[in-house]
Amino acid sequence: MTPKISEAEKEQRRSQIIGAAMEVCKRRGYEAVTMKDIVEETGMSRGWVYLYFSSKEEIFRAWMEENDKRILAQLEQILQEAPSIWMAIEHMFQTQAQAMEEPDDRLGRAIYEYFLGGLDHAERKEYLAQRYVRMQEATEALFEKGKRTGEFSPEVDALSTAKVMLIFFDGLALHIQGVGPALVQPRRQLEMFQESMRLLLGVASYRKGE
Amino acid sequence: MTPKISEAEKEQRRSQIIGAAMEVCKRRGYEAVTMKDIVEETGMSRGWVYLYFSSKEEIFRAWMEENDKRILAQLEQILQEAPSIWMAIEHMFQTQAQAMEEPDDRLGRAIYEYFLGGLDHAERKEYLAQRYVRMQEATEALFEKGKRTGEFSPEVDALSTAKVMLIFFDGLALHIQGVGPALVQPRRQLEMFQESMRLLLGVASYRKGE
Numbered sequence: 001m002t003p004k005i006s007e008a009e010k011e012q013r014r015s016q017i018i019g020a021a022m023e024v025c026k027r028r029g030y031e032a033v034t035m036k037d038i039v040e041e042t043g044m045s046r047g048w049v050y051l052y053f054s055s056k057e058e059i060f061r062a063w064m065e066e067n068d069k070r071i072l073a074q075l076e077q078i079l080q081e082a083p084s085i086w087m088a089i090e091h092m093f094q095t096q097a098q099a100m101e102e103p104d105d106r107l108g109r110a111i112y113e114y115f116l117g118g119l120d121h122a123e124r125k126e127y128l129a130q131r132y133v134r135m136q137e138a139t140e141a142l143f144e145k146g147k148r149t150g151e152f153s154p155e156v157d158a159l160s161t162a163k164v165m166l167i168f169f170d171g172l173a174l175h176i177q178g179v180g181p182a183l184v185q186p187r188r189q190l191e192m193f194q195e196s197m198r199l200l201l202g203v204a205s206y207r208k209g210e
Numbered sequence: 211m212t213p214k215i216s217e218a219e220k221e222q223r224r225s226q227i228i229g230a231a232m233e234v235c236k237r238r239g240y241e242a243v244t245m246k247d248i249v250e251e252t253g254m255s256r257g258w259v260y261l262y263f264s265s266k267e268e269i270f271r272a273w274m275e276e277n278d279k280r281i282l283a284q285l286e287q288i289l290q291e292a293p294s295i296w297m298a299i300e301h302m303f304q305t306q307a308q309a310m311e312e313p314d315d316r317l318g319r320a321i322y323e324y325f326l327g328g329l330d331h332a333e334r335k336e337y338l339a340q341r342y343v344r345m346q347e348a349t350e351a352l353f354e355k356g357k358r359t360g361e362f363s364p365e366v367d368a369l370s371t372a373k374v375m376l377i378f379f380d381g382l383a384l385h386i387q388g389v390g391p392a393l394v395q396p397r398r399q400l401e402m403f404q405e406s407m408r409l410l411l412g413v414a415s416y417r418k419g420e
Binding site for chain 1: 238240241248274316319322323325326327328329330335338339342343367370371373375376377378379380381382384385387388389390393394395398399401405406407409410
């Protein structure tokens with residue numbers, strides 16, 4: 001019989017399993033990892049782990065969802081509270097630059113392997129598509145707000161600008177996974193891209209009018 | 211005894227093997243494909259195939275190198291012959307948009323899987339790093355030329371602009387592999403990115419002075 005444990009303990013175990021899975025994924029990506037590897041990393045019994053998750057896919061998605069929730073909450077906070085959308089975006093770029101200079105951030109590889117496998121898994125593809133739309137809508141909302149407040153040019157295509165920004169972030173992370181931050185120099189490329197966005201959004205000219 | 215065949219026949223067989231491998235990779239990516247799958251696809255005997263290539267990695271790299279040679283030759287031709295670098299870049303964007311709208315272009319997945327695996331294979335990582343440098347130098351040369359001829363602003367950071375463009379292309383291709391062209395709308399995003407590059411390079415203002 002399974003011993004009774006509290007909700008808080010359940011939540012803690014769930015987090016432990018997700019954390020252990022991510023440690024394995026950092027070392028070996030997504031495809032090569034098995035449930036057996038994850039069970040070993042947790043130090044729990046196989047039975048315990050399967051009580052919470054029935055597959056690697058489920059654990060990985062649980063992690064993705066927690067991570068996305070955090071990102072979406074940040075974007076929502078910017079939308080509601082930031083005195084300037086553009087300054088919040090500049091801050092986001094700086095945070096990204098810092099994270100990308102860390103040479104041991106290897107989770108990107110697992111994320112992109114999972115992403116690339118979407119075409120072979122109908123359910124995963126559906127999930128990725130929903131996630132994609134959520135993320136781009138949250139980003140689009142920032143640009144829309146900046147248009148309304150006059151921070152950005154009214155002609156800006158907010159959805160396309162959001163898509164272009166997300167494409168750039170993923171492309172940059174992909175290059176870093178492939179050849180490393182020393183060769184890519186993420187900070188410099190983020191600065192350059194930020195400058196191109198500033199021009200596209202018409203930030204400077206609108207600020208001049210202040 | 212192996213029958214004697216001409217150099218032309220050898221080259222043809224080599225191409226056939228590479229072509230067959232790419233067909234398999236289109237269907238199943240890079241990681242999941244084995245030499246056995248490739249041999250089956252060629253319709254040749256195992257011995258014949260191994261006479262030309264000793265591993266999947268070798269075949270894939272041979273394809274990458276042929277492909278890169280074609281791209282580098284195109285960039286070189288633009289550099290030497292194009293009356294306007296910017297117009298040649300616009301043309302490149304249009305070609306990209308067309309290719310990316312093809313829903314059955316699935317080779318991107320195999321390429322990015324290969325790319326992501328670089329971290330675990332020292333030799334592959336070295337090759338990818340060299341490839342990366344070659345590709346960005348060839349792109350940088352275009353922007354440098356545009357600066358010299360006055361087509362672009364003299365303040366442009368040619369290397370960073372080249373990197374940003376390559377990052378964007380790969381990010382876009384990655385998104386298409388993940389969620390499909392219908393959701394990504396590559397043509398629209400390429401247009402938007404092209405506009406941001408135009409502003410960054412100062413193309414319009416320099417044209418105005420013509």
